[in-house]
Amino acid sequence: MQGFQILPGVSRRELRRREDARGWLLKLLMREHISGPLDFGEIYVTAATAGQVKGNHFHEKAREWFCVLQGRALMAVQVMASGESAQVELSADAPAIVEVAPGVAHAFRNSGSETMLLLAYADDPYNAAAPDEQRVVLLEPDTAAR
Numbered sequence: 659m660q661g662f663q664i665l666p667g668v669s670r671r672e673l674r675r676r677e678d679a680r681g682w683l684l685k686l687l688m689r690e691h692i693s694g695p696l697d698f699g700e701i702y703v704t705a706a707t708a709g710q711v712k713g714n715h716f717h718e719k720a721r722e723w724f725c726v727l728q729g730r731a732l733m734a735v736q737v738m739a740s741g742e743s744a745q746v747e748l749s750a751d752a753p754a755i756v757e758v759a760p761g762v763a764h765a766f767r768n769s770g771s772e773t774m775l776l777l778a779y780a781d782d783p784y785n786a787a788a789p790d791e792q793r794v795v796l797l798e799p800d801t802a803a804r
Contacts, residue, residue: 661757664735664746664756665736665737665742665743665744665762666737666740666742667737667758667760667762668737668744668758668764669756669757670746670755670756671691671754671755671756672754673685673686673725673754674753684725684753686723686755686777687723687755687779691723691757697781699779699780699781699782699783700779700780700783700784701777701778701779702777702778702780703775703777703778704775705773705774705775705776706731706774706776707768708771708772708800708803709768709799709800709801709802709803710768710799711765711768711797711798712766713764713796713797714796714797715763715792715793715794716760716761716763716791716792716794717760717782717790717792718760718790718792719760719790720760720781720782720790721760721780722757722758722764722778722779722780722781723757723779724748724756724758724777724778725748725753725756725777725778726749726750726774726775726776726777727750727775727776727777728774728775729749729750729770729772729773729774729775730747730749730750730751730770730774731749731766731767731768731774731776732745732746732747732748732766732767732769733745733748733756733764733765734765734767734797735758735763735764736762736794736796737761737762738762738763738794739761743796747769748766750775763796765795765796765797766797767797767799767800768803769800771803
């Protein structure tokens with residue numbers, strides 16, 4: 659499926675859920691979707707309760723792809739070099755994957771009432787001894803959502 663650019667370094671691609679009597683299958687990321695080296699990075703899932711925020715940082719080297727698996731999220735992105743920013747609503751009900759380039763800050767706030775599950779792939783695995791992560795606050799928690 660075709661994607662579209664949200665900002666320089668941030669693109670969104672709608673996904674097609676394949677369903678049958680057994681359940682569903684959602685292909686998130688295939689080799690043809692990855693630009694650059696094809697060395698494997700890491701896949702992780704993070705959860706946020708209602709109103710809570712994940713992210714609020716950018717990477718100088720890592721490129722990441724994100725997909726909401728459960729619930730809803732408000733995603734905020736900002737290109738650090740230019741200051742351009744945008745916000746995008748993501749939902750498990752309308753599956754999409756968002757690619758975020760190095761140098762783009764990103765944050766996700768759970769905009770629903772149920773726990774939000776976010777699946778991510780990073781092409782550069784996290785290194786606790788030398789983290790590639792710079793903090794920047796794009797979203798604050800919604801304390802009224804609790």
